[in-house]
Amino acid sequence: MTVSIQRTKRTYAGNGLTRTWSVDFPLCEAEDLRVFLTSPAGVETEITTDFALNAAADTLTYPTEASGKSLLASGWKITLVRQTPQTQGIDLLRQGELDAEVLEKGYDRLTLQVQELSERIDRCIKYPVSAQSFNIDPDTVLADIFTAQQSAQVSAQAAAASAQTADTYAQTADTYAQSATASAQAAQGSATQAAQALSGRADTGLSNLTDAGKIEAAKMFAPSTTYDALTVGSTGGSYTAPANGYFCAIGMGVSNNVDTWLELQNTTAGNLAQGVYGHIMFEYKVFLPVQKGDNVVLTYNNISFVSFRFIYAQGSISEAA
Secondary structure, three states: OOOOOOOOEEEEEOOOOOOEEEOOOOOOOHHHEEEEEEOOOOOEEEEOOOOEEEOOOOEEEOOOHHHOOOOOOOOOEEEEEEOOOOOOOOOOOOOOOOOHHHHHHHHHHHHHHHHHHHHHHHOOOOOOOOOOHHHOOHHHHHHHHHHHHHHHHHHHHHHHHHHHHHHHHHHHHHHHHHHHHHHHHHHHHHHHHHHHHOOOOOOOOOOOOOHHHHHHHHHOOOEEEEEEEOOOOOOOEEEEOOOOEEEEEEEEEOOOOOOEEEEEEEOOOOOEEEEEEEOOOOEEEEEEEEOOOOEEEEEEEOEEEEEEEEEEEHHHHHHOO
16 A cells, blocks of 8 residues: 555544544554543543444444443543554565565555654654754753743742732721721710710810819810720620710631621710721720710621720719729
């Protein structure tokens, strides 16, 4: 025969329907055909059973009906490849008969072997044609490739870690910003309540007080060191202020990546509230000024309490139990 086809293999994609696959390249012997399956995960395995070659029709059946196996599903691949043994079986005798058919078969076999070697070489890593072999060490080239791969993996992992850290910092900054806003609102409320507490005792400019009196008046609504320790009930519980002062709650976030908040709301004085909100494990504090008799509601989520107190204003210490 002549060898006009340079193809040495075929790869087909499974579709759950096909059982017969074309073998459109020449073979010296049926045994020279090798069959490989590739899984959707890229794992390649050679099989030696459950297929049948029809040399006359140039087809291969896989899987055979006798095998009982399912047809090759989508995502799988089957590769048919010729691998001619690198042997030479022609023995020419001196002054013996020279058979042209025998010689042609030998030449065909050599051609097929060369084609197979060429296909393997095409799948190899090769130097540029102008490269000087004495300047290139194959082991060094492979080592450089593996080093570059490892460096790329390390860089990718570091980039992912940096992105996660940046996201955490952004969440923390947002939480602190919310806490600062709440503190400013609470301070404004404290000033308002201090002015209300002094109403009728001094004019708004405090012009009738001495400098020392003004200092003492300013201290009247400042927190003292006297407090009542309170028992935390269920979220949404109500507490009544026994005097002018402050409710103060401190707790720790129990878990990361969980909606977490701690809030005090004065339902008597126009729903004035202070709260902190976040998604990470850190200390949460709220501090709300109240007047005697005010009703305050405590709400929280994902919090383990450190303390919950009513702190008396300096001007109300005498009302402490």
